[in-house]
Amino acid sequence: MLIVVLLGLIVSLLLAAFGRHIRPGWWIFLAAAPLALSAWFVGQLPAVAGGETLLENTRWVPSLGLDLSFRLDGLSLLFGLLITVIGTLIFVYASSYLKGHPYIGRFYGYLSLFMASMLGVVLSDNLLLLFVFWELTSLSSFFLIGFNNDQADSRKSALTALCLTGLGGFFLLVGLVLMGRIAGTYSIQELIASAGLIKDHPSYPVIIALIFIGAFTKSAQFPFHFWLPDAMKAPTPVSAYLHSATMVKAGVFLLLRFTPLLGGTPGWSYTLLLVGGFTMMYAGGHALFRTDLKSVLAYSTIAVLGVLTFLIGLGTREALIAACTFVIVHALYKATLFLTTGIIDHETGTRDLTQLSGLRTVLMPVFIAGLLAALSSAGVPLFFGFIGKDLIYEATLHAGEEFRLYLTVAAVFANICLVAAGFMAGIKPFTGRLVPQFKQVHLPEWSMWIPPLVLALLCLVFGLFPGSIGKLIVSPSLAAVSVAGEPVHLKIWHGFNPVLLLSGATLAAGTVLYLLNSASANKMAFVGRFEVVSPQSLFNRGWRQLMRFSSLYTGILHNGFLRSYLVRIIIFAELLLAFELFKAGPLSVDFDSLAPITIYEAMNVLLLVGALFLVVKASSRLTAVVGMSVVGFAICLMFVFYGAPDLAMTQFTIDTLTVVLFAFVLFNLPPFLKFPTRNKAIITRDAVVALVFGGILSMIAIKVLQVPTSKEVSKFYGENAYLLAKGKNVVNVILVDFRGFDTMFEIVVLGIAALGVYSLIKLRLKPSERE
Amino acid sequence: MELLLVASIGFLYAAGVYLILKRSMVRLLLGIVLLGNGTNLLIFLLGTITKGKPPVIEPNLKVLADIYSDPVPQALILTAIVISFGLTSFAIVLLKRVYALIDTDDLDDLNTPEEEDI
Numbered sequence: 017m018l019i020v021v022l023l024g025l026i027v028s029l030l031l032a033a034f035g036r037h038i039r040p041g042w043w044i045f046l047a048a049a050p051l052a053l054s055a056w057f058v059g060q061l062p063a064v065a066g067g068e069t070l071l072e073n074t075r076w077v078p079s080l081g082l083d084l085s086f087r088l089d090g091l092s093l094l095f096g097l098l099i100t101v102i103g104t105l106i107f108v109y110a111s112s113y114l115k116g117h118p119y120i121g122r123f124y125g126y127l128s129l130f131m132a133s134m135l136g137v138v139l140s141d142n143l144l145l146l147f148v149f150w151e152l153t154s155l156s157s158f159f160l161i162g163f164n165n166d167q168a169d170s171r172k173s174a175l176t177a178l179c180l181t182g183l184g185g186f187f188l189l190v191g192l193v194l195m196g197r198i199a200g201t202y203s204i205q206e207l208i209a210s211a212g213l214i215k216d217h218p219s220y221p222v223i224i225a226l227i228f229i230g231a232f233t234k235s236a237q238f239p240f241h242f243w244l245p246d247a248m249k250a251p252t253p254v255s256a257y258l259h260s261a262t263m264v265k266a267g268v269f270l271l272l273r274f275t276p277l278l279g280g281t282p283g284w285s286y287t288l289l290l291v292g293g294f295t296m297m298y299a300g301g302h303a304l305f306r307t308d309l310k311s312v313l314a315y316s317t318i319a320v321l322g323v324l325t326f327l328i329g330l331g332t333r334e335a336l337i338a339a340c341t342f343v344i345v346h347a348l349y350k351a352t353l354f355l356t357t358g359i360i361d362h363e364t365g366t367r368d369l370t371q372l373s374g375l376r377t378v379l380m381p382v383f384i385a386g387l388l389a390a391l392s393s394a395g396v397p398l399f400f401g402f403i404g405k406d407l408i409y410e411a412t413l414h415a416g417e418e419f420r421l422y423l424t425v426a427a428v429f430a431n432i433c434l435v436a437a438g439f440m441a442g443i444k445p446f447t448g449r450l451v452p453q454f455k456q457v458h459l460p461e462w463s464m465w466i467p468p469l470v471l472a473l474l475c476l477v478f479g480l481f482p483g484s485i486g487k488l489i490v491s492p493s494l495a496a497v498s499v500a501g502e503p504v505h506l507k508i509w510h511g512f513n514p515v516l517l518l519s520g521a522t523l524a525a526g527t528v529l530y531l532l533n534s535a536s537a538n539k540m541a542f543v544g545r546f547e548v549v550s551p552q553s554l555f556n557r558g559w560r561q562l563m564r565f566s567s568l569y570t571g572i573l574h575n576g577f578l579r580s581y582l583v584r585i586i587i588f589a590e591l592l593l594a595f596e597l598f599k600a601g602p603l604s605v606d607f608d609s610l611a612p613i614t615i616y617e618a619m620n621v622l623l624l625v626g627a628l629f630l631v632v633k634a635s636s637r638l639t640a641v642v643g644m645s646v647v648g649f650a651i652c653l654m655f656v657f658y659g660a661p662d663l664a665m666t667q668f669t670i671d672t673l674t675v676v677l678f679a680f681v682l683f684n685l686p687p688f689l690k691f692p693t694r695n696k697a698i699i700t701r702d703a704v705v706a707l708v709f710g711g712i713l714s715m716i717a718i719k720v721l722q723v724p725t726s727k728e729v730s731k732f733y734g735e736n737a738y739l740l741a742k743g744k745n746v747v748n749v750i751l752v753d754f755r756g757f758d759t760m761f762e763i764v765v766l767g768i769a770a771l772g773v774y775s776l777i778k779l780r781l782k783p784s785e786r787e
Numbered sequence: 788m789e790l791l792l793v794a795s796i797g798f799l800y801a802a803g804v805y806l807i808l809k810r811s812m813v814r815l816l817l818g819i820v821l822l823g824n825g826t827n828l829l830i831f832l833l834g835t836i837t838k839g840k841p842p843v844i845e846p847n848l849k850v851l852a853d854i855y856s857d858p859v860p861q862a863l864i865l866t867a868i869v870i871s872f873g874l875t876s877f878a879i880v881l882l883k884r885v886y887a888l889i890d891t892d893d894l895d896d897l898n899t900p901e902e903e904d905i
Binding site: 577578579582583586605610611612613614617618621624625628631632637640641644647648651654655657658659660661662663666667670673674677678681682702703705706707709710711713714716717718720721725727729730733734735737738739744745746747750751755758759762765766769770772773776777779 | 788789790791792793794795796797798799800801802803804805806807808809810813814815817820821824825827828829831832833834835836837838839840841842843844846849850851855856857858859861862864865866868869870872873874875876877879880881882883884894895
């Protein structure tokens with residue numbers, strides 16, 4: 017299974033390396049990759065339908081609990097088939113949709129990457145692995161939405177989508193990690209086995225909230241839905257594949273996957289019912305007001321995702337059957353509609369419903385595909401959509417007594433909107449009189465109109481043979497999301513019952529709505545009035561505020577003045593040290609333990625302080641440097657007093673050399689620049705900051721005196737200097753023998769510094785640098 | 788006597804910090820040198836200081852008798868002094884170079900304000 021997941025990735029890497037050598041006509045052969053994968057999935061159908069699950073486990077990062085473990089059960093198989101079968105058709109379709117596009121190689125690379133990551137999401141049996149692939153789908157979606165990267169709004173849409181799905185992914189990760197910590201495992205199967213542990217845990221509400229945010233952003237649920245209509249900036253094959261048939265269903269997949277693990281509680285059900293229910297009605301209603309074909313499709317996709325969420329929230333066996341079936345129903349008809357829309361757009365150059373009409377005469381096969389898909393979406397008997405719709409109504413009607421009515425009404429309303437939207441997209445552009453401007457429109461190559469036709473025919477075939485679909489695909493999926501029960505029997509005909517009545521009423525009402533609802537720009541303007549309070553504009557406002565805040569923040573923190581950075585760092589360090597000192601308790605000095613102060617020592621310190629004063633106040637560089645050398649010599653004297661002759665010698669040499677070097681350089685510099693007298697307040701601030709820092713360090717030094725130091729190491733050196741290293745000067749022995757490597761590298765560092773000094777001194781200004 | 792050292796450390800740090808907050812590059816450099824000296828003294832104080840007893844083994848003995856100065860901080864400081872000389876000397880010639888290029892030792896003139904691109 018690893019190879020199944022990685023194949024797309026390998027293809028995309030190969031494309032990155034050799035993509036430019038592929039001849040224009042040959043792109044269609046890339047469809048062999050998804051075709052082979054779909055053949056593999058089809059090959060697994062009998063086994064999985066027989067109740068088997070395929071497992072494969074490879075260690076990856078065991079310390080994180082991250083394994084490459086894959087698992088093929090009914091649910092994975094259902095999604096795997098959707099991804100690869102629709103993927104094959106999309107690969108074929110795109111070869112002529114993007115024919116001659118300079119970046120077609122890049123496009124196929126992203127598409128293959130997406131396919132690989134989506135397969136990874138549905139096949140993963142490890143939470144963290146699932147998350148990795150989840151994020152990869154977001155990333156590939158980002159690149160595909162922004163594929164036309166020369167258009168500003170395309171880039172912006174891509175960024176919006178990435179922000180929202182990325183943000184959701186972040187929440188999801190936290191939720192997943194929480195679950196993993198509670199159960200002590202990241203394997204989904206093991207988690208499901210110990211589902212009770214998580215459901216009873218006090219953090220359960222937090223976990224489902226986090227998972228919901230992840231799923232809702234991905235599956236475009238209100239209020240995160242708006243990235244999806246924006247994402248329609250992507251080339252149409254992408255919209256059909258990612259933003260309708262597969263990627264946006266990842267959220268739904270996640271909810272289905274976690275149903276046995278987290279589902280069944282009131283918090284789970286009510287949240288999903290509310291969010292899904294609201295989304296399906298809101299988006300369904302919105303779809304009717306749109307005039308752009310892809311916009312209509314986008315909103316109806318959101319509505320369908322709402323329906324799916326709603327069904328998962330309902331959570332009964334019937335609802336889950338309906339959800340699994342409806343995933344297939346929708347993927348088939350919606351991908352078809354997107355592909356026909358793509359052809360219309362490609363051939364006529366517009367997607368505006370107010371302009372398109374009468375295209376059936378010029379684009380007959382496309383019309384057939386659109387018509388079949390629209391009929392399936394409307395739930396006309398004999399189509400697969402009919403069965404999907406029936407199952408939905410059955411689920412709502414058999415829900416708990418008190419909510420039955422509301423749930424059914426909501427579902428009927430959403431479905432009526434979906435019927436009308438389906439007709440708008442699948443039939444409207446083809447009916448009516450052919451406008452003269454479209455007289456020249458002709459059918460594109462076969463590779464473009466065959467895929468939608470195939471999908472549309474599948475809508476019909478599946479509708480005619482629902483029994484085998486139920487047995488082969490839906491039953492195993494159901495077994496994966498709930499307790500295995502009776503095999504599912506999907507039937508064309510349920511007999512006369514309330515469900516059929518509702519179905520008929522929906523169809524009739526939807527048709528009437530479609531006939532009454534003529535697309536016009538006025539209605540768009542009407543919807544536009546409410547734009548101010550829509551989640552999208554709130555998001556945009558928040559976005560702008562964030563940008564303003566970050567530029568303000570950068571302006572303050574990163575203002576380009578070294579000293580202001582330093583002041584902040586120092587003040588922070590002061591606060592931290594002061595806090596630690598305060599925590600450590602009062603300072604006390606044991607005067608008896610201290611050595612007496614002699615007069616020469618006191619004089620030396622006075623010398624030091626005086627020299628420091630000179631350095632700080634000096635108005636000429638030379639004075640300052642001389643002051644500094646006096647400081648150095650005073651310290652040198654201290655080393656002499658306290659038994660450190662080596663230090664004294666080194667300090668003396670180094671101090672002398674530094675002064676020489678300074679003098680050598682300063683010789684070339686003009687007298688000290690007097691900067692315009694700075695603000696008194698700033699000088700005071702600097703002085704206060706400096707004195708406080710000095711004071712704190714002094715207190716730390718006193719604290720050091722209080723604490724007895726461990727002499728273990730010193731004792732070791734003292735005892736072994738002569739015995740082991742045959743040297744009597746212990747400091748020297750430490751440096752050249754015990755810590756010899758340190759000293760060697762120190763010499764290397766000095767050598768490098770010396771080279772730098774030498775070359776900088778020798779380096780002459782280039783003419784271009786001389787102003 | 789330790790208190791005198793404590794006071795010296797405080798003054799060295801205060802002067803060092805004050806100087807690195809200045810605009811002049813020369814002063815910045817002097818400040819860094821002073822901070823380095825302060826740190827050396829602090830490390831020196833960490834080992835208990837002992838007057839006039841360098842950690843050298845007597846000619847007639849094989850091990851160090853117990854009341855000698857602590858050799859470990861001394862070894863550390865020795866390294867620190869030498870390395871900080873490397874740093875200082877390189878900074879000094881860098882200063883010279885910068886001065887040759889932009890004709891000032893004002894840190895503020897090193898800023899090249901960039902276009903706001905947000």
